[in-house]
Amino acid sequence: MTVFKGYLKIIKQNAPIILLYVGIFFFITLMIQAATKQSMDGTYQAESMKIGFVDEDGGTLAMGLHEYLEKYHQVIPMENDKKVLQENLFYGNIQYIVKIPAGFEEKCLKQDEKLSVTKIPGSYTSFYIDQQINSFLNSAKTYDAAGYTVEETVKAVNGKEEPKVTMLDEGGNGGVTPGYNYYYRFIPYMMINVLCYVLGSILSSFHKADIRKRMQASAVSVQRQNLEALLAAFLFGLFLWGISIAGGFALHGSEFMKSGSMLYYMLNALIMLVVALAMSYLVGMLTNNINALNGIVNTLSLGMGFLCGVFVPMEMLGKGVRTVAQFLPVYWYEKSNDLLAEFGTVTGSIRVEIFQAFGIQLVFAVAILCVAMVVGRRQRLGS
Known part of the structure; x- marks a missing residue:
């Protein structure tokens, strides 16, 4: 051997x-x-974000958007202080800022004015929030065009049931x-x-x-x-x-x-x-x-x-x-x-x-x- x-x-x-x-x-x-x-942890499930919510309108539609976003995220009411907002965004206390202008209903439903938002550059989850806000506003415009009142519009949009998806384990x-x-x-x-x-x-x-x-x-x-x-x-x-x-x-x-x-x-x-x-x-x-x-x-x-x-x-x-x-x-x-x-x-x-x-x-x-x-x-x- x-x-x-x-x-x-x-x-x-x-x-x-x-x-x-x-x-x-x-x-x-x-x-x-x-x-x-x-990378897979957040691929097929919704992620909750911290959203800074600045409401300068205080109307029913603004409150409806606040309620809608709270279904998916942690919404934090904040004052319209640019320095404070930037500091919170920089230190990660919030990841997205939504500013609701005065006259929100008239500007966004009637005049198609876009909301002022601030987000972290390059964050893919920000697009997820963009899509949700657009979905809320598009639905609100549809109900408004159909003759619904603002209260009825908010109730209809927020009352919609989310579709249930069943994965087939083939x-x-x-x-x-x-x-x-x-x-x-x-x-x-x-x-x-x-x-x-x-x-x-x-x-x-x-x-x-x-x-x-x-x-x-x-x-x-x-x-x-x-x-x-x-x-x-x-x-x-x-x-x-x-x-x-x-x-x-x-x-x-x-x-x-x-x-x-x-x-x-x-x-x-x-x-x-x-x-x-x-x-x-x-x-x-x-x-x-x-x-x-x-x-x-x-x-x-x-x-x-x-x-x-x-x-x-x-x-x-x-x-x-x-x-x-x-x-x-x-x-x-x-x-x-x-x-x-x-x-x-x-x-x-x-x-x-x-x-x-x-x-x-x-x-x-x-x-x-x-x-x-x-x-x-x-x-x-x-x-």
Whole structure:
């Protein structure tokens, strides 16, 4: 088991690199999940804002607008003091200012004069309040044109029931992408980096001309050497896969185990491991230079990461980019990962699509392995 021990010894020497990429993987995953959760918290629910309300009219319509906004926000009555208003807006005590002018009914209903508002520049929630104010005024104008009195108009506008929206859970995930899906999205980045760098450096070392000649002259047969090398690579790959799966259980254990797609995620990661092993074998055959190896590994991991939906969600990629990405194995990993995110229960045609993506990944692995064998054969003949 000389070759096997040699592999393990070199793997042990590369332990800092392995820990570095595993650490980067977990850090990126946790950061992305935290950022995604924060951005999603207010995506499909109304947000309550602090509105400074300056009423210089005191009429029924102004009070009706005050009552309307209070349904959704915290409305704070304030005096028309420019300095005080600016200070409160600057320090975040209020996020939006509405000024109701004297003669509000005449100016806004009859003369279509716009309200004076002040908001924080670049705040998307301000547009939400703009829309609500416009909705109130447009409804009031409609009732006024129909001959309603101001009191009847306010009562009619504020008495309208808000429409109720019922989300249909067709996919089984409640319309929400589960946290463990984000975790599994980044697994290809870690596997390609770690396996291609560590195993690539080992293979490139073993395939240097002098070392290869010494191994050919040894008492250990070539078949035995290859079997020991494959065993070491396979065990290291399984160890890395085990770390990935264990990390997923540590972060999303109960939620992940309750999902009906747990085995599909694990199988997808295992197939990606096979692809990464094939890529590492090819990378190890291509170069004997450690600097060149670093360049190749970074190009592969980052290139596929950006093109295939690891760092940028697939739906945000252009049609041309997605077309090119279909010729890369990570694309099909991410496609199956996205299908699992969309459908909590895998049945029928969805199962067929997922297994097709699995099969295409395996075809890529075989193709990469064949190319690596051709490269290795040419190197042996050339030496």
